[in-house]
Amino acid sequence: MKAGVVKIVEVSAERPVLIAGPTASGKSALAAEIAARRGGVVINADALQVYACWRLLTARPSEAGEAALPHALYGHIGRDQDYSVGHWLREVAGVLAAVAKRGARPVIVGGTGLYFSALTEGLAAIPPTPPEVRAVADARLMAEGIGGLLAELDAATAARIDVKNPARVQRAWEVLQATGRGLAEWQARTGPALLPLDGVEAIVLRPDAGWLNARIDQRFDAMMAQGALEEVRAELPTWVAQRASSRAIGAPELVAHLRGEIVLEAAVEAAKLASRQYAKRQRTWLRNRMAGWKALDPGA
Numbered sequence: 001m002k003a004g005v006v007k008i009v010e011v012s013a014e015r016p017v018l019i020a021g022p023t024a025s026g027k028s029a030l031a032a033e034i035a036a037r038r039g040g041v042v043i044n045a046d047a048l049q050v051y052a053c054w055r056l057l058t059a060r061p062s063e064a065g066e067a068a069l070p071h072a073l074y075g076h077i078g079r080d081q082d083y084s085v086g087h088w089l090r091e092v093a094g095v096l097a098a099v100a101k102r103g104a105r106p107v108i109v110g111g112t113g114l115y116f117s118a119l120t121e122g123l124a125a126i127p128p129t130p131p132e133v134r135a136v137a138d139a140r141l142m143a144e145g146i147g148g149l150l151a152e153l154d155a156a157t158a159a160r161i162d163v164k165n166p167a168r169v170q171r172a173w174e175v176l177q178a179t180g181r182g183l184a185e186w187q188a189r190t191g192p193a194l195l196p197l198d199g200v201e202a203i204v205l206r207p208d209a210g211w212l213n214a215r216i217d218q219r220f221d222a223m224m225a226q227g228a229l230e231e232v233r234a235e236l237p238t239w240v241a242q243r244a245s246s247r248a249i250g251a252p253e254l255v256a257h258l259r260g261e262i263v264l265e266a267a268v269e270a271a272k273l274a275s276r277q278y279a280k281r282q283r284t285w286l287r288n289r290m291a292g293w294k295a296l297d298p299g300a
Contacts, residue, residue: 011201013038016096018195019109020045020116020290021205022282023249023275024215026298028061030205031109035069041099043092044073045110045119050088051245053079053235056228058248059219070104079238079245084171085114089123093194108195113285120197122190126183129174136177137170138242149173154182162281167247197292204286204293211299212283216275220250224268229254249275 011017017034021027031042044050048058052075055062060074072095077083092108092115099106108119140148146166150158153172161168161183172183179186207215220228232254239255240246250271257267 011038011203014105015199015201016105016195017107017201017203018045018116018120018293019107019203019205020113020286020293021111021298022207022212022279022286023059023111024219024279025205025207025212027109027111027205028059028065030203030298031107032061032065032069035107038105040105040107041070041072041095043095043099043106043108044071045088045092045108045112045115047083047085047088047110047112047115048245048248049074049110050077050083051075051079051248052077053245054231054248054251056223056226056231057250059223072099077245079235080240080243081245083244085112085118086123086126088115089118089194092119096194111282113282113289117289119195120193120200120202122193124186124189125191126175126186127179129171129178133174133178137174141166141170142242152176154184156184157182160184160187162285165281167244202290202293204290204295205298206283206286206295207297207299209280209283212279213276216279217272220268220272220275223250229258229264233258249278 011034017031017040019027019031019034034040035042042061046058048054049060050073051058054060055075061071066074073088073091096106108116110116137149146164146169150163150169150173153169154176157172157176161172163169175181175183175186228250232251235251236255236258241252246252253262253267253271253274256262257264262270
């Protein structure tokens with residue numbers, strides 16, 4: 001993010017701040033700047049930054065950054081634990097209550113759009129997926145790819161979710177199998193929102209695609225220089241590709257290199273491509289679902 005973009009952000013001194021944006025767009029820097037200048041607790045809304053096993057690959061704030069300001073919901077989940085939007089919403093409710101009790105202001109930042117939707121619009125109380133259903137879904141996704149599960153979804157759900165995202169398709173399939181109701185039907189029965197949009201400062205970063213792609217490539221090079229390969233090497237003895245934590249962008253590619261399947265240069269290029277593709281999906285989601293948020297171009 002260019003110097004100066006934070007200076008033009010006008011936010012209330014009291015209202016909670018939400019900051020969404022694609023990967024590498026400068027969300028964390030903006031959140032830290034607002035929290036440092038105007039007071040606040042930085043709260044994570046990224047589905048992969050919750051995992052303790054990743055810091056570099058998920059671009060979690062550094063140890064020094066976390067120590068400099070109050071942070072919450074970063075790196076507190078084990079690599080083999082399931083963690084869904086429902087888990088996050090329950091945890092963030094507790095954090096918000098604690099922050100309010102202290103008289104502080106929450107600054108919630110991340111790139112997981114579903115977390116923000118649940119926070120500002122409410123979330124259906126979907127029963128947890130039974131382990132046996134999850135096991136079948138994992139096996140089928142490995143054997144068949146995304147197509148088999150997608151073909152069995154109800155039409156309303158298939159029209160609503162990101163059908164190119166294997167995690168979203170698998171989740172929708174699991175809900176349908178476990179409950180007999182489509183995810184869209186469950187989502188129509190949402191509970192009250194914790195933080196409705198009319199009571200918050202909602203900011204979405206909308207960078208130019210070319211600017212963002214260059215940032216993604218530069219950041220991954222920096223991650224590698226800082227030790228991302230060693231971070232992945234530490235995970236190799238316990239690596240399970242089907243875990244939610246294993247979806248960290250760049251992890252599967254670097255695992256493939258460490259197993260001798262591809263050379264390092266090819267792994268890095270594949271990881272950069274995966275990051276750019278992920279950012280494209282994020283930009284589409286944020287554009288479609290966050291039209292009413294205050295938009296900033298961090299590259300302007």
